[in-house]
Structure formats: structure tokens, C-alpha cells
Amino acid sequence: MLEADGLNRPDVFDCAVIGGGVIGCAAARLLSRYDISLALIEASEDVSTGASRANSGIAHAGYDAAPGSAMARLNVRGSAIYGQWCGELGVPFERCGSLVLAFGETDSRALAELYESGLANGVPDMSLISGDEARALEPRVSPDAIRALWAPTAGITSPYQLTIACWENARANGLATFFDTRVTGVDCSGDHFILNADGGASVRARYVINAAGLFADEVARMFADSSFSIKPRKGEYILLDRDDSTPRRVLFQAPSAMGKGVLVSPTADGNAFAGPTALDQTDKADASTTREGADELRRLALRSVPGLNLRAAITAFSGLRAVGSTGDFIIRASDIQPRLIHAAGIASPGLTSAPAIAEELADILAAQGLALKEKPGWNPVRAPIERFAAMTTERQAEVIADDPRWGHVICRCETVTEGEIVEAIRRGARSMDGVKRRVRAGMGRCQGGFCAPRVIELLSRERGVPMDSITKSGGGSLMLAGPIRESARGFASEEEARA
Amino acid sequence: MDDIITMAERPREFICIVCPVGCPLKVDGDGDNIVVTGNACPRGDAYGRQEFLRPTRVVTSSVSVLGADSPLVSVKTKGDIDKARIPAALAEIRALTVRAPVGIGQIIAPDLAGTGVPLVATSAAARV
Amino acid sequence: MTGVRVTDVAIIGAGPAGLAAAITAADNGANVLLLERDSHPGGILRQCIHNGFGLHYFGEELTGPEYAARFADEAAKRAGRVTLMTDTMALSLSGDRTITAVNPHDGPLTIKPGAVVLAMGCRERTRGALGIPGTRPAGVYTAGAAQRLVNLDGYLPGRRAVILGSGDIGLIMARRLTWEGAKVLMVCELMNYSSGLNRNISQCLRDYGIPLHFNTTVSRVHGAERVEAVTIVSVDDKRQAIPGSERLVECDTLLLSVGLLPENELTRMAGIELDPATGGAVVDERRQTSLPGVFACGNVLQVHDLADHVSREAETAGRYAARFAAAGSLPAPALRVRAEGFTRYVVPQRISAKPEGLIDLYYRVSDAVKPARLVVKSSDGGTILSRRKQAMTPGEMERASIDSAKLSGDTVVLTEAI
Structure with a gap:
């Protein structure tokens, strides 16, 4: 189904983006500044219905990812330009800072490693601080926390607001959108791709960005590219009502042999949440919540914030993160079809990296021969719906x-x-x-x-x-x-x- | 609605609804010789007899209203009807349509499903 | 810009509580501003089209809309004193009793009343508050939302329903859905008793062969887009699921009738003391809260079983709100009322320095007590009232009238098993 806004609907689009998550929409938003015809193809009825709907909503500082990885580079770059993107797009973003809490000596060593990674990745303004200093920054932090890694550049945003804002902005700048259009097969025989959807519709495009999230591997295979696979990792969350116990900063736990810990964080809307769990599974459709997940979250969340009012639970939800088989983001032109550009395996820190991934995708498209000439009259500003x-x-x-x-x-x-x-x-x-x-x-x-x-x-x-x-x-x-x-x-x- | 059955087994069992105790009643017999057991008070006896011999209910529902600021006007039977007549009463209610304005207490059907009991409006519908 | 409205008494909510408070306040000489967020007065009663209302108050059985209309008509007769503002949402209440509100006609409003009556009612507990795991498809509704859809909008929420919770709204909806052609498969109740009236169990479930499963809950929701099934499970006496007792029930709808929560966001905003046991404000026998000149009544104060009791309680609040507005003060709370034994809570929680006449103590028990004895006594030991009752259950609000002249010191309301 074509939304009524397809102003520039040519027979063959210069570029089609498959997937209306934050990556696809950020790419569409950035590409809408160029004088190309652009389409977004989304399997469901709206943008932001997959992993972009249910995640932590955090713009990470960038100390987590392994130095040298695409994750590290794009996270730090993404964080740097987040303020500008959110400002232009009218999306809430607050650099409230994050604390990684250590509850023992092993944890403290893990903090030191994160700090080193952060330095190597170019994360600005981090410091290793005492438990008391952490509690001065966030009084709700447990008295059991003995040390913390403070990263003031971390922030919170609304992942779906960002996705929707990118889409609206791209649309205002000429993007055509096909909803309820699941790509099921691709004809690569001509000088452009023919993307066939269930229900008989098809979209033709010279270049394709594969931002299909969990299904990016299946999309790649339609182009005869089986160079990677995607596995879903379920993360469950509990959302809490606004309350005096709501922390004002993002609180992580030091990663340990016992797991990555869970985080307790404010949301951009003033609620608090605890999450995510991390459960690798095979079913890409199963985003159900579990009793075990909720129990684990409650137990671990109280470690960071003993006063957290878990009785104020509003709802529980879970999201499926798209974990790529390479252990890093997969952002490159396909070896099989160079005019197919992958943006796959975008697990955490995908939300933070989205603006930087969009930039990188544009660079790759240009390198593959798509002429990206800025068009006059591009408007970077999207007015939010006033609250x-x-x-x-x-x-x-x-x-x-x-x-x-x-x-x-x-x-x-x-x-x-x-x-x-x-x-x-x-x-x-x-x-x-x-x-x-x-x-x-x-x-x-x-x-x-x-x-x-x-x-x-x-x-x-x-x-x-x-x-x-x-x-x-x-x-x-x-x-x-x-x-x-x-x-x-x-x-x-x-x-x-x-x- | 056809599966609304007046159970015919004997003795019949009821929960007494007269007070919060909720005595489990058993009722058996025929004619003038009805025996209620399980009740703790005379009111329970009377309730058991009534439920056994001729259970009745008030039916509340809603009917289509046209030309109003809402699609429905709520209704009730102006008195008890035989429980066995409930399916017929509901079928007739479903088929009824009235025009606004409707006032509370207005007769919507004078003799609902042959029960002899009128159906009356319990909410008002202003004309728009 | 926004004008400031001055009134003797401002009442937030024109459901059964707000309407009765408005009428009584007006009859006691007050000018009343009645704020209602819906486009009609009547509150939740508008969608309660079943009968059973008014037996205590009017001596006859009425449906919800009829019961509400009687009060709305009385309020309308006092149009000179009672101003009803519909589509008007109260947004804030401050410690100096200033209310801000908004409606489409006047825009933002500031109201400076001499006294305030809180009558916002309650909301339903949700799936999220219960934490029922599983998928999040369409078809999970609170019973009250389903009731609105059927009775006001004229739409069925689904065709094969499982109802969790045997509160009265759930029971009423079981019959309503059945009458409209849907199949209600069962009602599951976590406890070993129902908080609903026996009458509703008899006439809404048994009449239609709908099973009521005690010690049973819903442990999982299934279905990607629309509910396809729920897992039900038996629980032990500690309400823990019994492994191996799970059963899959295919359905397209799950209705929740699992409790009501007083809506006290404005109360909290004003810094008024709340009672964790009721979820409502702490009040004295005049229904005055810890903030002088702010009164509370109806389901925002305590979840009632009967609209009739709501009306009575609201009349008390309305009367004293009018008196406060005229006099500028009322005797402050002086004595405490304490719940002991099986008594879970008592309203009022305080007795003022100068109580008058008979005081009705409303209370609930924490568990079924059969038979039970109620003892009302002074904290120094003197018994004010003692009586026996065949049965008390948590689903049934109890009432004890005591003579205020007999009060000395704090009062204890003790329920014990005998």
C-alpha cells in the first residue's frame, strides 16, 4: 500500500530502504536531503514496530563496544551528533549521564576495563568515581555500590519518537512510503532491482538499503547473499509509573561472569524502567514476556536502586534485538550485489548509532555510484506534535x-x-x-x-x-x-x- | 442464546442471594409439597421456592436509537419476566429501533415478547 | 487571558458522588461548580445499564443510568446554585485549594473555591499491574472498558471470552456478553471466594452455565495479533501457581475484573495524606482530608459496593464542604480510628475534635470470617458496640453506626472470628 504522500513516485526509485525501524528511517531522513527518488518499504502498518519500539531508549556514551569495531566508531559519532538530530527533529533527548555501578572488586576491575575501552573509543569526559560520588550524582543508588564509571555524555531519548520523526521529516522532503508491504522476493536480473511483496505489489529501485532488522539476513538471501545471519535476542522490560523512586540518571551494572546486569533508567517521558533481560532464541516472532524474566528484572533492579517502587509497574514488554553473526554491525555493500547496502545486525548500540549509520550508508551509496547532490529546499526541521x-x-x-x-x-x-x-x-x-x-x-x-x-x-x-x-x-x-x-x-x- | 436452559434436574440447587451468607439451597417436591433445605432463615425458604417454581428476572439491555447523540438507549423490562422468556425478549430487543428524542421511562415496547411486561427506556436520548 | 473563577464549593467529578455532594452543598447554601471530564454527568453509572441500584437510597431497584439521572435532575433543578461544566478535566490541585482545569469551550481555567470535594472515582487494575506474562495482542480489556464499548458504543469487544476476576463488573459483563451473543467460557478467581455479590454469581453465571473457577488465575496470554488463547493455572493457598495444573483455553478476549483503584493523582499533587489500605485520602467523619477545606467521597475515597452508600457519603462531604466554605474552618481531626483483627480498614480514619450525632464507620475485612464478631471500643478498653454476624467477606463493605457522644480517645474497630 502506498501512502498518499508519494510526490516523486517514479517507475524506478533511485534508492529503496527496506525496513521502517530507526535505522531505515534515519537513513531515509539523511538521504532525503539529496536529489534522488527515495522509497521506504515497511512490512507492517507503521514505522517503529520492531526493535525500535521496545528498547532501552538510551544514547550510550560509547565505552561498551570493543575498540576498533564499527559499533565503537558509530556509537561515539552517533552520540556526538545526537543533539543536533534530536534538536532538528523535535525529539526528546537529555544528556542525563550514566553510571556503571560496581558492587565488589571484580566489578571494579570490569569498570576499569570499560574506562580503558571508552578512552580508546574516544568517549569524552568519563571518570571513575567512588560510591559516595555516585550517590551524590544519583541519591537513589544503592549503598552497596562501591565504585562507578560516570559518563556524562550518555543520554535518554524516545526511540519510537526518533524513528517517527525521521520518517515524517523524510516524508516532508519527498520520501514515498509503502506500508503493509513485506518484501518476499527480488528480481536482480535487470539494471534495477524489482522488490516483490506479498499481495502482488512490487517496487523497483536502482539501489537498496537493507535495514530489515531481524529479517535482514532473509532479505540478503533474496539477493543471493548469505554472508551473515541474524539471531533474535529477547530483552524484557518492566515500565514503572512516575514516582519519587524514579532515578534521574541511567544506572548500569558492571558486566560480570553472571551476565551483563540490568539497567534502571528514567525514560524520556519521566517514567522509570528496569531491563533488559538477554535471552538468545530462534523464534523471530516471539516477543512475549515471561514470569522468569520479570522476576529476574525485579531482583537485579533492586540491586542498583533498593528503593525502586516495583509496585508501580504499569506494564511489561519485550523487544527482539537483531544480533548479527559477525559480532559487529554489518554496514557495507553486498559482495554479491554491490548496489545492495546492508545495515544489518544492528543490536545495541544501534539506537545511538543510527544517525552515524545513516551518514555511513550515504557514503557507501556514493562510493557505489549513486550521485548524491544536495537538493535545494531540503528542510531538516520537523516540528513535533506539541504536548x-x-x-x-x-x-x-x-x-x-x-x-x-x-x-x-x-x-x-x-x-x-x-x-x-x-x-x-x-x-x-x-x-x-x-x-x-x-x-x-x-x-x-x-x-x-x-x-x-x-x-x-x-x-x-x-x-x-x-x-x-x-x-x-x-x-x-x-x-x-x-x-x-x-x-x-x-x-x-x-x-x-x-x- | 438457544443454550440458555432452565435446568430440569431434581433436586434443584441454588445459592441463596438474599444475604451475603449465600446458603446453598436444595429444593425438591411438587405442588403444595415443596421442601427447601440448606437455608438458614425463612427468607431463604421463600427465595428457594420462587427459584424452583417460577424463576423470573429483569432484563436490561439497549436498543438502537436514530437521530440521537448516541447510538443506543438503554432499556429494562418494567418488572420481572419468566426466565425462560429471556431469549425471546433479547431477540425482540435486538430488532427494535427507536427515534430520538427518548425519555427515561418511555415505553419502547408495550408487551415485550408476549410476556405482558413493557420494555422501557432507562436513559434519555436527545435529538440532534 | 484565563479568568479566575471563584466559587464556594468546587467538586471534581459529576458521578454519583459528585452529584450528591453538589446537591447537598447547594441545599446548605453554597454556590457549587461541578467539574466533569465526560460530556454528560453520571460517571461510570452511565454504562452500568443493569439494575440493582437504589434499593437502599430510593427503596426501589433502578439501573445505573436511572440512578444517575435522578441525581443529575436534582442538580439541574438547582441550576442557580450548581453550575455543571462538562468536558472539563481538572489538571491540578494545589495546597491552597486552587484548581486548574481545561475544557474546549473555556480553555484553561483557574478555580479558587472556598472548599473542594474530591469525587474522581476509581480506575481498574490492569494487566500490567498484575504482570500477566505472554504476548501483547489486541483483545485484553478491563471489564469496565468492555462495558463501555458494549453499552455506550454498541460494539462487542470479542466473541469468546475468559474473564479473570469475579468482581461484580466481571460478573455483570459475563451476562451482558452472553446476552449479546458472545461465548463466555469461564470466570477465573485467584481467591477461594468471590468479591462479587451472590446475586450476580447466581444470575450472571449460574443462569447461563458459565463456570466459576476458584483458586485459578491466568498465567499467560497467547496470540500474535489478537488473543488466541490464555493459559489458566491453579494456585495454592499462598496464591502460587501449582506446576502441572496449566490448561490452555482458546479464546479471543481476556477481560480483567481484578480490582479498582481510587484515582488520587490530584489528591497526591495537593500533598494530602493517603491511607495505603484504602488507596484514598485519610478523612474524618465529615470527610475532610488532611488539607483543611478539601473533602473526599465516593470511590476516590474508598471503593464502595453500592452507589447508595456513595450517595450518602457524598452528602456528608457536600454538607460540610458548604459549611467550611461559609465558616472558613471546621474542627480539625483529633482522634484516630484503628483497624484491628480481621478489619482491613475503616473509613473515616479520624474523628474530629467536635463530632456530632451518629457516626457511620465503614469497614472491610481482610478475609472471609464466618461467623464474626465486631467490636468497636475506645483504645482505653471501653466497648462502644459489639455485635455478631453470620458472615463477613472482603467483598462486602460493612457499616457500624456509633454515637459520637460515647467516644473518648482513639477508637478501635476489631473484627474477630468466633
Whole structure:
């Protein structure tokens, strides 16, 4: 399905990006500044539905990755340009800093190693500090922490906000998007690729970026390239309500033989979370949460923050990280089809690296012969959907005077107005989750208990489709089974027609 | 709805609903010779007899309303109907449509499904 | 810019509590501003189209919308004194009783009332709060959300449902869904008793052959897009899953009726003391909270079983809110009321320095007690009231009326098994 914004829809795109996660959307955003025709192909109904939906939301400082690796280089570069990207794109980003906590001498040695890696990777401003200094930076840190690695350049962001913002910005600069389009086969016989999707659609493109996340290996194989494989690694999280126990800084635990530990962190929205677990599995579809995962998170999280209010759990979720077989990011032109550029195996620190990966992909495309000439009028700025709850009273009065729907609160827990939800739908939200990721309706403590019926009504009304066609997240995730009375059918759209 | 069955086995067992104790009642017999056991008080006896001989219920539901600011207006039977008539009552309710305005207490159907009991609106629907 | 509205009494929420408080406050001479976030007054009762309301208050059985309409009509009759603002969301409450709110018509509002009545009601516990593992497909609803979808929007949330929790909303929804053609496979209850009324178990489940499984919970949700099944499991007397007792139940919907939580975000914002046992504010017999001039009533104070009790409690709050607005103060809380034995909590938690007349103590027990004895006594040992009851269960709110003249010192409300 082609979204209605395909202004430059040629028969053959200069470049098609497969995968609407943060990598695909960041690449699309960066490439949209050049005078090329550009397409994004996404298997599901929205961007940011895979690993970009469910991860830690942290812009890492860059001391984790092995010196010399692509991960190290792109992490540090990504971190350096994050502020600019998030600023232009209207995405929350706060350099709140991170602490890696050590609870014993073995842990302290691990901190020293991280510090050395950080120096080698070029991470700025790190320091090894005492437990008391760590508690001065974050009073909620456990008294059992004896040392910490302080990295002030680490930050928190909203991974789906970033992904959506990149997509919106690319779209405003001419990107064509194909949703619900899963590439199932590729014809490489001509002078351009023909990407065939289930359902009979096809997209033609001279260059292809493979940012298909978990499925990047399967996409590569469609081009007869079997040089790598991708395995899913499940990470479970528990999200907590806002609370006095919410830390203000990202708190890691020193990696040990017992595992990488879990982190406790604030989110860009002011909640706290504990996570992730790390479970290697084979099923690329199984993002279910488990009792064992939740128990492990609770136990480990309390090690870092003994006062963490785990009773304030709002929800649990899990994401599948795409772990590549090379142990590093796979960012290169395919040996088999040089006009196919892989951006694969983007596990952590993929979110941090995304802007830098986008730059590198552009360089590779240019090296492979795609002429990248800056186009006049490229606009790097994407205005975020204003948050009613964050406005000054004066601004609230102004927007409500302009459009009364901005004074109609739909989601009580997060104080989200009808105006915000309608704007989210106008910008491309088609499902409950699409609305939730854009404006947080349903993301609070009642988890949509109050607002889900209203959001269904608004999606139905604004999109002019029946209530019982509204999905949670596209496909067969229908929210409703059908009307109980004839008069209910289409009521929301009738109401709109009268208004 | 066809699977709503008035169970015919004997003795019949009920939970008494008269008070929070919830005595398990057993009722058996016929004609004037009905025996209720398990009850702790006379009110339980009366409840058991009623449930055994002729259980009745109030039915609450909603009907389609046209020209209103909502798609439905809620309704109830203005009094108990025989439990066995509930499926027929629900089928008739489903088929009904009224036009706004509707006021609380307004008769929607004078004799619901031949029970002799009227169906009345329990919410109002303003005309828009 | 935004004008400041001055009123005697501002009431947050026009459900059964807010409406009754508004009527009584107005009848006691106050001008009332009633803030309602929905587009109609009535609160949750609008979607409770079943009957069973009003037996205590009106002496007849009404449906939820009828019960609410009686109060809404009474409030409307006092239009000179009671101003209802619909679609109006209260956003903040500060320690000086200033309320900020917003609606589409007036924009942001600042309200400076002489007294405030908190009547925001409660919300439902969610899957996330329970931590039920598994996938996160469509088709997991709280019972109240499903009730709204069916009764106000006219849509079925699904066709084959498992209900977790045997609270009254879950039981009512079991019958409602059945009547609308859906199949309710079972109701699972973690405890060995139901917090729902026997009447609802009888008339909503047994009438339709819907099994109620005690000591059973849902341990996993299955399904990639829409719910495809749930795993149910038996639990032991410590509520721990019994390995090997798991059973897969194919369904497309999981409804949760697993408890209600008073919605006290504004209360917390104002720094008002909360009772961890009720989840609501600590109040005295006039329903005044720890913040002078701020009162609380209805489900935001304690989760009630009966709307009738909500109305009565709200009338108390409304009366004294009007009095506070007129006089500028009321006697401060002086004595404590303590829960002991099987008593889980008591409302009010405080008695003021100058109590008047009869005081109703509302309480719940922490476990089923059959038979039980209630003893209300002064902390120095003097018994004020002692009575026996066939049974007390956590699902049933109990009430004891005591004469305030008999109070001396702190009061203990003790429930014991006999």
C-alpha cells in the first residue's frame, strides 16, 4: 500500500530502504536531503514496530563496544551528533549521564576495563568515581555500590519518537512510503532491482538499503547473499509509573561472569524502567514476556536502586534485538550485489548509532555510484506534535481558542487531548499503538482502560473507517468484534458528518 | 442464546442471594409439597421456592436509537419476566429501533415478547 | 487571558458522588461548580445499564443510568446554585485549594473555591499491574472498558471470552456478553471466594452455565495479533501457581475484573495524606482530608459496593464542604480510628475534635470470617458496640453506626472470628 504522500513516485526509485525501524528511517531522513527518488518499504502498518519500539531508549556514551569495531566508531559519532538530530527533529533527548555501578572488586576491575575501552573509543569526559560520588550524582543508588564509571555524555531519548520523526521529516522532503508491504522476493536480473511483496505489489529501485532488522539476513538471501545471519535476542522490560523512586540518571551494572546486569533508567517521558533481560532464541516472532524474566528484572533492579517502587509497574514488554553473526554491525555493500547496502545486525548500540549509520550508508551509496547532490529546499526541521501537558497556560489558551479539540482531554493519565490525537492520525497513525507511540494516549497507568474506546472512536471518525476495522497494531489485531446493533455501525463517522 | 436452559434436574440447587451468607439451597417436591433445605432463615425458604417454581428476572439491555447523540438507549423490562422468556425478549430487543428524542421511562415496547411486561427506556436520548 | 473563577464549593467529578455532594452543598447554601471530564454527568453509572441500584437510597431497584439521572435532575433543578461544566478535566490541585482545569469551550481555567470535594472515582487494575506474562495482542480489556464499548458504543469487544476476576463488573459483563451473543467460557478467581455479590454469581453465571473457577488465575496470554488463547493455572493457598495444573483455553478476549483503584493523582499533587489500605485520602467523619477545606467521597475515597452508600457519603462531604466554605474552618481531626483483627480498614480514619450525632464507620475485612464478631471500643478498653454476624467477606463493605457522644480517645474497630 502506498501512502498518499508519494510526490516523486517514479517507475524506478533511485534508492529503496527496506525496513521502517530507526535505522531505515534515519537513513531515509539523511538521504532525503539529496536529489534522488527515495522509497521506504515497511512490512507492517507503521514505522517503529520492531526493535525500535521496545528498547532501552538510551544514547550510550560509547565505552561498551570493543575498540576498533564499527559499533565503537558509530556509537561515539552517533552520540556526538545526537543533539543536533534530536534538536532538528523535535525529539526528546537529555544528556542525563550514566553510571556503571560496581558492587565488589571484580566489578571494579570490569569498570576499569570499560574506562580503558571508552578512552580508546574516544568517549569524552568519563571518570571513575567512588560510591559516595555516585550517590551524590544519583541519591537513589544503592549503598552497596562501591565504585562507578560516570559518563556524562550518555543520554535518554524516545526511540519510537526518533524513528517517527525521521520518517515524517523524510516524508516532508519527498520520501514515498509503502506500508503493509513485506518484501518476499527480488528480481536482480535487470539494471534495477524489482522488490516483490506479498499481495502482488512490487517496487523497483536502482539501489537498496537493507535495514530489515531481524529479517535482514532473509532479505540478503533474496539477493543471493548469505554472508551473515541474524539471531533474535529477547530483552524484557518492566515500565514503572512516575514516582519519587524514579532515578534521574541511567544506572548500569558492571558486566560480570553472571551476565551483563540490568539497567534502571528514567525514560524520556519521566517514567522509570528496569531491563533488559538477554535471552538468545530462534523464534523471530516471539516477543512475549515471561514470569522468569520479570522476576529476574525485579531482583537485579533492586540491586542498583533498593528503593525502586516495583509496585508501580504499569506494564511489561519485550523487544527482539537483531544480533548479527559477525559480532559487529554489518554496514557495507553486498559482495554479491554491490548496489545492495546492508545495515544489518544492528543490536545495541544501534539506537545511538543510527544517525552515524545513516551518514555511513550515504557514503557507501556514493562510493557505489549513486550521485548524491544536495537538493535545494531540503528542510531538516520537523516540528513535533506539541504536548498539551507541557504547554504554558498561555499557549494552552491559544491552541484551544484556535481549535477547541485541544481543550478536550481524552487520555487522563497522560493528559492527552483530542487535538493531539487527531494530529497524530493526520500525520500517519493508523492504529491504537500508532497513536500511543506518537502522543502517549494509553501509555499511562490505566493502560488505555479509559481512553481506548475513545481512541477507537477517533481513529474511526478521522480515517472514515468503521470502528470494528480499527486495529491495535495493524494486520489482524482488531480491537472489536462487531456492532451489537445496526445503529452503532458508522456512528462515529455520522457524528463527524453532522459536526 | 438457544443454550440458555432452565435446568430440569431434581433436586434443584441454588445459592441463596438474599444475604451475603449465600446458603446453598436444595429444593425438591411438587405442588403444595415443596421442601427447601440448606437455608438458614425463612427468607431463604421463600427465595428457594420462587427459584424452583417460577424463576423470573429483569432484563436490561439497549436498543438502537436514530437521530440521537448516541447510538443506543438503554432499556429494562418494567418488572420481572419468566426466565425462560429471556431469549425471546433479547431477540425482540435486538430488532427494535427507536427515534430520538427518548425519555427515561418511555415505553419502547408495550408487551415485550408476549410476556405482558413493557420494555422501557432507562436513559434519555436527545435529538440532534 | 484565563479568568479566575471563584466559587464556594468546587467538586471534581459529576458521578454519583459528585452529584450528591453538589446537591447537598447547594441545599446548605453554597454556590457549587461541578467539574466533569465526560460530556454528560453520571460517571461510570452511565454504562452500568443493569439494575440493582437504589434499593437502599430510593427503596426501589433502578439501573445505573436511572440512578444517575435522578441525581443529575436534582442538580439541574438547582441550576442557580450548581453550575455543571462538562468536558472539563481538572489538571491540578494545589495546597491552597486552587484548581486548574481545561475544557474546549473555556480553555484553561483557574478555580479558587472556598472548599473542594474530591469525587474522581476509581480506575481498574490492569494487566500490567498484575504482570500477566505472554504476548501483547489486541483483545485484553478491563471489564469496565468492555462495558463501555458494549453499552455506550454498541460494539462487542470479542466473541469468546475468559474473564479473570469475579468482581461484580466481571460478573455483570459475563451476562451482558452472553446476552449479546458472545461465548463466555469461564470466570477465573485467584481467591477461594468471590468479591462479587451472590446475586450476580447466581444470575450472571449460574443462569447461563458459565463456570466459576476458584483458586485459578491466568498465567499467560497467547496470540500474535489478537488473543488466541490464555493459559489458566491453579494456585495454592499462598496464591502460587501449582506446576502441572496449566490448561490452555482458546479464546479471543481476556477481560480483567481484578480490582479498582481510587484515582488520587490530584489528591497526591495537593500533598494530602493517603491511607495505603484504602488507596484514598485519610478523612474524618465529615470527610475532610488532611488539607483543611478539601473533602473526599465516593470511590476516590474508598471503593464502595453500592452507589447508595456513595450517595450518602457524598452528602456528608457536600454538607460540610458548604459549611467550611461559609465558616472558613471546621474542627480539625483529633482522634484516630484503628483497624484491628480481621478489619482491613475503616473509613473515616479520624474523628474530629467536635463530632456530632451518629457516626457511620465503614469497614472491610481482610478475609472471609464466618461467623464474626465486631467490636468497636475506645483504645482505653471501653466497648462502644459489639455485635455478631453470620458472615463477613472482603467483598462486602460493612457499616457500624456509633454515637459520637460515647467516644473518648482513639477508637478501635476489631473484627474477630468466633
